[in-house]
Amino acid sequence: xxxxxxxxxxxxxxxxxxxxxxxxxxxxxxxxxxxxxxxxxxxxxxxxxxxxxxxxxxxxxxxxxxxxxxxxxxxxxxxxxxxxxxxxxxxxxxxxxxxxxxxxxxxxxxxxxxxxxxxxxxxxxxxxxxxxxxxxxxxxxxxxxxxxxxxxxxxxxxxxxxxxxxxxxxxxxxxxxxxxxxxxxxxxxxxxxxxxxxxxxxxxxxxxxxxxxxxxxxxxxxxxxxxxxxxxxxxxxxxxxxxxxxxxxxxxxxxxxxxxxxxxxxxxxxxxxxxxxxxxxxxxxxxxxxxxxxxxxxxxxxxxxxx
Numbered sequence: 155x156x157x158x159x160x161x162x163x164x165x166x167x168x169x170x171x172x173x174x175x176x177x178x179x180x181x182x183x184x185x186x187x188x189x190x191x192x193x194x195x196x197x198x199x200x201x202x203x204x205x206x207x208x209x210x211x212x213x214x215x216x217x218x219x220x221x222x223x224x225x226x227x228x229x230x231x232x233x234x235x236x237x238x239x240x241x242x243x244x245x246x247x248x249x250x251x252x253x254x255x256x257x258x259x260x261x262x263x264x265x266x267x268x269x270x271x272x273x274x275x276x277x278x279x280x281x282x283x284x285x286x287x288x289x290x291x292x293x294x295x296x297x298x299x300x301x302x303x304x305x306x307x308x309x310x311x312x313x314x315x316x317x318x319x320x321x322x323x324x325x326x327x328x329x330x331x332x333x334x335x336x337x338x339x340x341x342x343x344x345x346x347x348x349x350x351x352x353x354x355x356x357x358x359x360x361x362x363x364x365x366x367x368x369x370x371x372x373x374x375x376x377x378x379x380x381x382x383x384x385x386x387x388x389x390x391x392x393x394x395x396x397x398x399x400x401x402x403x404x405x406x407x408x409x410x411x412x413x414x415x416x417x418x419x420x421x422x423x424x425x426x427x428x429x430x431x432x433x434x435x436x437x438x439x440x441x442x443x444x445x446x447x448x449x450x451x452x453x454x455x456x457x458x459x460x461x
Contacts, residue, residue: 207232207430211423232426236434241392242400248312249379249397250438256316256378257371260325264370268326269355272333290323296387303388314388315396316378325370332366333359372446376439401431 174182205221208228213220236242270276271283299318308314336359344354360367382398389395405428 203429203433206428207426207433209423209426209429211426229426232423232430233434235427236430241395242431244393245395245397245400246434248394252312252315252381252385252396253375253378253438255312256320257374259316260320260322260374260378261367261371263321264326264329265360265367266355267321268329269333269359271326271330273351286323286326300387309388310390310394312389312394315381315384318384319377319381322374322377325373329363329366329370332363336362368446372442375442379435379439397435401435404428404431 202217202221205223205228206217208225208230209220209223210227210229211231213223267286271279271286273279276282303309303314303318308317340358341354344358349357380398381396382402385396385399386402389399404424
């Protein structure tokens with residue numbers, strides 16, 4: 155009996171290149187041009203702010219000439235004046251405290267609420283959803299909000315900046331949609347094994363929801379870091395002044411010399427101080443964004459699809 159061996163070869167088909175039609179080429183060309191324009195729209199003001207912050211006091215020329223000033227002619231007087239000023243460091247620290255405490259309290263309240271809304275068998279789920287949506291659709295106004303914060307004894311406390319806005323309906327709904335995307339079989343198996351809802355949330359849901367938690371946390375961080383209105387409304391002491399209020403005083407100081415902030419930064423030009431303060435205020439978010447970017451698209455996309 156003869157045995158014949160046959161050799162078979164596997165050939166992998168190369169992906170065929172897609173031929174673009176004329177209309178497709180025009181469309182993609184238009185998108186490329188639009189992206190380039192958007193890049194310049196964003197890059198030119200940013201570069202102008204950076205060069206303005208390094209502009210020396212003895213510079214004579216137009217703003218356009220200042221944008222192309224050679225780096226060896228730059229001056230760090232504005233940054234030295236800001237970093238050496240106790241008021242700026244105190245305001246920076248207050249904003250950092252507000253951001254950290256605000257993000258912690260917001261996530262502490264938003265995560266359980268979003269998880270409760272994601273449970274389809276929860277009694278009164280529809281009523282709870284309406285309660286969450288109504289404040290988002292109808293603003294109660296500034297005076298009732300101020301009276302509520304006053305009655306709670308939060309006036310002239312940093313908590314008055316982040317506690318009234320600790321839960322965002324938009325962020326809650328995005329997180330709810332992400333929680334609903336987690337397979338129900340995983341939740342039911344944990345419940346059958348005797349896991350409580352608190353254990354389920356803490357040990358299963360939260361570890362699987364890192365993308366949406368990081369994305370929503372970034373949303374809250376940007377909101378609390380840039381919050382100006384609540385700080386102006388509820389904070390009266392100068393030692394509690396956050397960075398947005400100080401920036402507002404610096405911007406107004408360029409035309410009104412009665413502000414203390416004008417003479418508190420030495421001999422650096424006021425325009426350079428304004429630009430340097432804006433640039434320094436953006437640094438924390440610029441540093442945080444690259445670390446959260448990998449979670450950002452996945453978390454918001456899945457949450458918005460299910461929501």
